[in-house]
Amino acid sequence: MRRTKKERQRLLSETIAENPFVTDEQLATQFQVSVQTIRLDRMELSIPELRERIKDVASKSYENEVKSLPIDEVIGEIVDIELDHRALSIFDVQEEHVFQRNGIARGHHLFAQANSLAVAVIDDELALTVHSNITFVKPVRAGNRVITKAIVIGRDEQKHRTKVEVTSTVNGETVFVGEFDMYRTKGKGE
Amino acid sequence: MRRTKKERQRLLSETIAENPFVTDEQLATQFQVSVQTIRLDRMELSIPELRERIKDVASKSYENEVKSLPIDEVIGEIVDIELDHRALSIFDVQEEHVFQRNGIARGHHLFAQANSLAVAVIDDELALTVHSNITFVKPVRAGNRVITKAIVIGRDEQKHRTKVEVTSTVNGETVFVGEFDMYRTKGKGE
DNA sequence: TTGTTATTAGCACTTGGTACTAATATCAGT
């Protein structure tokens, strides 16, 4: 045993999480064990084979295709959307999103999630943020799962404007609120 | 020939574009031809095999994920700073900062530049954005050089608050304005 | 030394193909 089995499996999980496109053979070389050992490890950790992993990555981004905005342009993962009404997204705060000094999430990440959700909820090819008024209610930290809800609260057909209210919570507690004034090209049913 | 070859190949392209996860066998059944014919068609149209298609979808969404996350690096370069008074930063808008659909910069990048400059201008170990009111005045596009200026316009020692006004311009034209209410731990000369 | 856990080896089989050859079918023009 090069190291312990546990240690290897821990690293294996990490490696695959980082790069799902790696084959068992590459992993075997990397960890200096046989391909069979890698396979046993994957089974114990219930990590699917390469093709399944790739398929998962692909179908995840494919299923959630939203008319208004390709999913990859949204910060966080949209879990529910009802165009022109409401939308919900989840964003897991990682180490790289916080200030090293105090571990508090940088504001622009929360803003990015809220803003991209406000864009996504608009049922239009072109939606732009014109104005927004936001408040950071409580600090957010690494490890927190931020659940953000966008609700369309008003619409002015003449001015092509839509008002969206966005609220982010962590464990049920509000951490961020914002009001977004969005511009859209098309009016109702055009 | 059920229909013409051309017609079938046209539909084939469409079908695969719509759902890249379809196998040759499924296609053969759908078009009532043999699997070999489907393969010949794919070759003539240079459509890769199922696994390659899936891999393409997966890696595309994977690259984008990585691209949209490191906002830390897009906050611009600070070129001048006078702590607790003013600060100036430059940010060059690249292709990856704009919506593919219309080429306009995503709001959160401009916000990120403004917000991080507001944080930087505060002469304190800990500065957090509490509230902000922002307006996207004009669309910004790839290739634009955004010059952002932050000016400290007020300070409330009791409440540990500092107000910062941020203005971004492209070629002298204002594209973004924002007012940031910042929280700081320390008061004056503590 | 014995028992347990860990690792490696080997084989048959699977999917969704590629690459290639060869046999038919279909149609168009003369």
Add this chain to the structure above:
DNA sequence: ACTGATATTAGTACCAAGTGCTAATAACAA
């Protein structure tokens, strides 16, 4: 109707990256 070109089908060997299974070792611990 005959010929030649194009289209379609069939069949084979082979590949990658696995699964599922059995069996042989190796390493370690009491």
